[in-house]
Amino acid sequence: MDEQARIMQTLGGVNLSGHPGQGGMTLPPPHGHDGTDVDGRKQDIGDILHQIMTITDQSLDEAQAKKHGLNCHRMKPALFSVLCEIKEKTGLSIRGAQEEEPPDPQLMRLDNMLLAEGVAGPEKGGGAAAAAAAAAASGGAAGDNSIEHSDYRAKLTQIRQIYHTELEKYEQACNEFTTHVMNLLREQSRTRPISPKEIERMVNIIHRKFSSIQMQLKQSTCEAVMILRSRFLDARRKRRNFSKQATEILNEYFYSHLSNPYPSEEAKEELAKKCSITVSQVSNWFGNKRIRYKKNIGKFQEEANLYAAKTAVNAAHAVAAAVQNSQTNSPTTPNSGFQMKDEEFQLDSAENKNTLLTNMFTGGYSAPCYQSDGRIQ
């Protein structure tokens, strides 16, 4: 108790003798100029402090009454203000370390991912953005398997809904709890020194706690999305052959552009449209076709002849019925050289054992090259 008394004295002494506090702390200016007034206040402060210290020793009713009395004491605001300031000062070292921490990179990653997957952020038709993102990430060859696609979207929407419901719950709980604590602290600030800063700090602590809970939610949501996505991608790997018609259109183009089987973007788009597949599927197809054709021209000879004939027939029909369709009777490869990007291809083709083909590639015959639309190249 001696120690307490000493502190009280110090308090009264320092702060009432006209030294403003660090934070612009305000005490009512002395009303008088004589020492008795100051002494009287010291007494007051000591009195209040004593009452506060002993308040717990008393019965509930008594304490209540005393609290009220203290609350109305003329020196109470000043005293609490001083106490708050001291608290601020002593608490400085503790909070200085943990305040204003940078945004958690982990949390940012989760947020970004959820945003990218279309789980967080504005509603966009139940995750269509995410599906598009998934398609883009994997080469964009989704397109037509709409069953899996819609399934994916439905599942994503489900995840999205759960996520948002939970998030809302957390936010609500956080707000409720914050309000509750704030009210409590405000209430308590009448009977113990609590600065607004302290309340603010407490609110921050609560928010941090809740956001760490939210992070768990985000984490598991991300996991769910990843699992869903990998399943979706796996499902997409289950390929289906293109329709016969589509293959035909692609082959027609390939063999009629054998000298340069690299369709332009526009041509790809056109083919994609005709075959009801995606542009990247067209690219895939041509990539596969080129490499496979190059690897074994012999194997594709028959096919080449077939399509050469076909295009020739088409051309014949298109150009004029008057033209003798002699070409259909002696099928040929409709061009003279397959110019792959890879220069060695020329060598490969020359080495090919198939003499007929070799002749066609190197020999004097140079058949007209027909466009798929019937025009002569």
Next chain:
DNA sequence: GCATATGATTTCTG
């Protein structure tokens, strides 16, 4: 079931 065909993906390259 096996061999082959074929669409998709991955890795490499200029």
Next chain:
DNA sequence: CAGAAATCATATGC
């Protein structure tokens, strides 16, 4: 970054 080449994984025909 487009395309080649290698590879994967399923489809298909026997």
